[in-house]
Amino acid sequence: MENKRNRTECKKKLYDRAEIGTIRKNLHGRIRVALVYPNTYHVGMSNLGFQSVYYLLNAIDNLVCERFFLPNNRIGNITSIESGSPLTNFHVVAFSISFENDYLNTLSIFESTGIPMLSDARGDSHPLVIAGGIACILNPEPIASFIDCFLLGDAQQLVENFFAIYDPHSSKDAILKKIVSNVHGVYVPSFYNVSYNGDNTIKSFIPKSFAPETIRHSISKDKTLNPAFSAIITPDTTFADTFLIEVTKGCPHGCRFCSAGFIYRPPRFCSYSLVENLIKNIPEKKETHFKQNKIEQKTKFRIKTNNNI
Numbered sequence: 372m373e374n375k376r377n378r379t380e381c382k383k384k385l386y387d388r389a390e391i392g393t394i395r396k397n398l399h400g401r402i403r404v405a406l407v408y409p410n411t412y413h414v415g416m417s418n419l420g421f422q423s424v425y426y427l428l429n430a431i432d433n434l435v436c437e438r439f440f441l442p443n444n445r446i447g448n449i450t451s452i453e454s455g456s457p458l459t460n461f462h463v464v465a466f467s468i469s470f471e472n473d474y475l476n477t478l479s480i481f482e483s484t485g486i487p488m489l490s491d492a493r494g495d496s497h498p499l500v501i502a503g504g505i506a507c508i509l510n511p512e513p514i515a516s517f518i519d520c521f522l523l524g525d526a527q528q529l530v531e532n533f534f535a536i537y538d539p540h541s542s543k544d545a546i547l548k549k550i551v552s553n554v555h556g557v558y559v560p561s562f563y564n565v566s567y568n569g570d571n572t573i574k575s576f577i578p579k580s581f582a583p584e585t586i587r588h589s590i591s592k593d594k595t596l597n598p599a600f601s602a603i604i605t606p607d608t609t610f611a612d613t614f615l616i617e618v619t620k621g622c623p624h625g626c627r628f629c630s631a632g633f634i635y636r637p638p639r640f641c642s643y644s645l646v647e648n649l650i651k652n653i654p655e656k657k658e659t660h661f662k663q664n665k666i667e668q669k670t671k672f673r674i675k676t677n678n679n680i
Contacts, residue, residue, distance in 0.1 A: 391654045392603040394425070395453055396435040398460075402539055404428055405451065405461035405498070407439040409468060409476035412452075415440050417609040419617060420504065420526070421467045423599035427530045428465075434534055437461075441476055449483055458484040459498065462539040466502040466518070473506070474514050481517070490519050490561060495542050503529070508588050508634055512573070515560035520547055524556040524589030527597055533557070551582055556589030588634065596620050596639035600649050614653050616646055 406425055408415030415421050415438070428436035437451035439458060450457055458464060464486070466477055481488040486497060493500070502514070503522040511521045522529040532554045538546055547559050562582040566574045578584050591597070598617040606612050621635030 389607060390603050390605045392601070393453065394429040394436075394602070396429065398435055398454065398456070400433075402431075402434040402463070402534065402537065403461040404434060404436040404463045404465055405439050405458050406436050407458070407464060407466050407477075407480060409466060409473040409480060410441055411443050412440040413443075413607055413609070415467075416603065416605055416607065418467070418469060419599050419601070419615050420469065422602045422615075423617075424465070424467055424503075424526050424530065426600075426602035427526055428534075431531070431534055436465075439480075441480070449480060459486065461498050463537070464498045464500045466500070466504070468502055468504040468506045468514075471506050471513070477502075477514060478517065488517055490517060493519070493543075499537075499543055499546070501533075505630065505634070509630055511558060511560075512565075515565075518560065519543065520550065521558040521560075522556060522589075523558055523586065525591050528589050528591055529554065529556055548581055556587065558586045590635070591639075593639075596641040598641040598645065598649070604654060614650070616649055617641070618646060 406421070406428065408418065408421050425436055425438060428434060437453040437456065439449055439451055442449070448457070458480070468474070468477065478488055486500075487493045490500065499519050500517070501520045501522060502511070502518045503526065507514075507521050508523050511518070511523070515521075522533060533550060536546070536550050536553060541549075547562070551557050551559050551562060559582065562579045564575075564577045564579075568574045596617070596619065598620075599615075600617065601613070601615045604612060604614060618641045619638060621638035622629065622632040623638050625632040
């Protein structure tokens with residue numbers, strides 16, 4: 372068991388050394404946010420949304436965000452990639468959940484770190500647990516008992532608005548009341564009385580007086596997409612050593628089996644000039660040439676676009 376833990380720590384150091392773009396800040400005097408992908412490093416760092424949130428959080432001056440993943444062998448201490456800090460050292464634990472299969476991994480992380488699983492079992496001495504991602508937008512209810520607050524929608528808007536209000540010195544209840552009253556796209560399960568039918572479908576959903584009756588996920592009104600892109604380039608992902616850019620978000624076709632055509636309406640597109648500017652600023656690039664209808668890159672990394680369809 373001890374050997375497996377040691378191998379996990381060695382693997383983290385190898386990840387860290389291979390990365391380009393890792394953000395490090397002094398933890399002292401800042402809001403500390405643990406960004407958790409409830410799967411392995413390889414899976415999490417292949418997720419463009421996760422990388423985007425990491426970048427957005429660290430762009431806030433008085434906040435430091437560090438990443439957490441499940442160990443490859445599911446055994447070992449769960450500590451941050453950046454500083455090796457435990458999850459309990461952070462004010463906020465933010466889960467990025469893209470797939471329902473990772474719900475069980477989310478609970479495993481609670482269990483292994485000693486943080487109480489149930490939201491109502493956690494007090495002000497515990498981190499505030501929030502969650503977002505496509506799985507949460509589609510249906511947050513399966514894990515509603517374990518999460519203090521869901522952020523549903525575009526991270527660009529939600530992250531900035533949430534942490535403009537968040538105060539680590541306030542009580543959990545007080546800060547959540549303030550946030551739910553001022554930030555669109557926030558769902559706090561404890562502020563709703565939910566009853567179920569015999570088949571476990573929702574029978575009634577009654578908010579407390581200060582909570583909104585209907586929660587709609589937050590979508591940017593800007594018709595031009597402000598794209599997600601790779602904050603960190605690493606060889607240990609599905610798209611090894613590749614700089615990813617989200618050139619479109621959503622889909623105009625609206626196929627009934629596909630969430631992208633419904634959740635991300637209306638479809639938005641990234642401008643050519645913005646894509647060009649992002650490529651010009653790829654970390655450690657060697658040389659990139661641009662033409663109006665063609666991009667010719669001569670870099671040490673591959674460039675891949677993601678149209679989210």
